[in-house]
Amino acid sequence: MKVIAGKSLMDFHNQYPPMLGLPELREAVAAHSLANQGIACDPASEVVITSGATEGIAACMLGLLNPGDEVIILDPCYDSYVGMAHRAGGVVKPLRLRSDDMSIPLADLEKAFGPKTKLIMFNSPHNPSGKVFSHEEMQAIARLCIQHDVIAVCDEVYEHLTLNGTKHVSLRTLPGMAERSIRLGSAGKTFSFTAWKVGWMTGPSHLLAPIIKAHQFLVFTVPSNLQRAVAHGLNSEANFYRQLGEQLSKKRALLEQPLRDMGFNVLPGEGAYFLVADASKFLRPTETDVDFCQRLTIEAGVTLIPISGFYVSPDPPKQLVRFAFCKDDSKLNTALDKLRAYLLQ
Incomplete structure (x- = not known):
């Protein structure tokens, strides 16, 4: 991947790549989604390449939230969630995880949803704890999202970093969630190249449309040489992230x-x-x-x-x-x- 990143600077032009990302990387992300989670994505309309997952989080918050919208955030959390929700005018509703095992108190989860809830930020495997949430917990989230017409932004940057045979399952695979969920991924975490700041998001085109407008004015695009290298990694270096x-x-x-x-x-x-x-x-x-x-x-x-x-x-x-x-x-x-x-x- 390093060789491809360097060689691409010399072999290709160095002008702006497409705003949504190079077609070859969008196709690789779609193939990766189908192969690993069984979620089909249209590379042309349901995949966006981001400047790391953190930019994806910012674009989601700015694109999806209106002032006063409530955002449920698992507490503790990656600190970007709160800052970007506030920047977008959202009202943060922290959901305190149990301190002995970081599980979700299901009664508290039920209470967190209400008429102003627009979005839940769901991160599994979880930062900062390493918790992988159970199927029961995800089913409860899915049921409440459908009941209250809430969008789920799924931060899955650690999807390949699961331990002792644990399998990552995306919330977006649950019934009724494909059309109300955005998935975020990260080449930095998948390939241990955090300096590159290349990420991606997948989701239905009607949710991506406002997010893309925010992405346009946050960064517009991502270095094309790094995109080509990540496309190669997703297509040909699966053995690396699977181990x-x-x-x-x-x-x-x-x-x-x-x-x-x-x-x-x-x-x-x-x-x-x-x-x-x-x-x-x-x-x-x-x-x-x-x-x-x-x-x-x-x-x-x-x-x-x-x-x-x-x-x-x-x-x-x-x-x-x-x-x-x-x-x-x-x-x-x-x-x-x-x-x-x-x-x-």
Whole structure:
């Protein structure tokens, strides 16, 4: 893919590519959707290439929301959702996930939907927790979306990063959801090329139409050489992304039991490269997750992320921390050694 990206600069013109993306990449995205989720897409009218999935999120919010429309967002969440919903004039309705396993409280989900609900932002596998939501949870979301005529924007950038045999299932595959859902994908996550900022969205043309108008004035298009390289990747490098789950499963296992042995309470996680743990055992009186992470960075030489920073609603949990295991095994082992030396002294 790197060779193709470089060679394309010399072999093709370097003028604006089509606003919706190069035909060859749109065709590759449509083929990828059909092969992996069984969702057929018309490359000409149901696929848009974006400057990373984050630009896709921005375009969705700006294109679909009117001032005062309510947006349900799973809490905690990727922080772009909230900022872009507010920028579009939306009213954010955070749905607090259970802090012990990041599952959706179905009674609270039911209450979150109302006459002003326009959109639900659904992210699975979930950032920041790595949670893959269950079929029961997705069925509940689908039922409520249909009942209240709500659009689902499905952030599925970690679709190939599922662990221990877990299968990713798109919300858009559920009955009644194909015509009310947008799917977002990412070459950065699929091929570990986050610097490239190439993403895509698929969905029905009537939903994409207003989103495309926002996309036009956000970025207009995406570098053509990178699009050609990603098209090759989707068409010919499936073996790479299909083995990511197995590799990451081993890395999570490398961390999980040693952290439990130290005294961390590790939350379940079936996707992405995040491990969330309850650090209550190690918190000093009045210390928060932020304080603990700062202390570990300075005194132990290991940096974790406090989960409270991902919450929208008030009074977030103050005992949860996140490990990222998309690192060389040597770095993970070094981090474990430093944590043992510091926390168990």
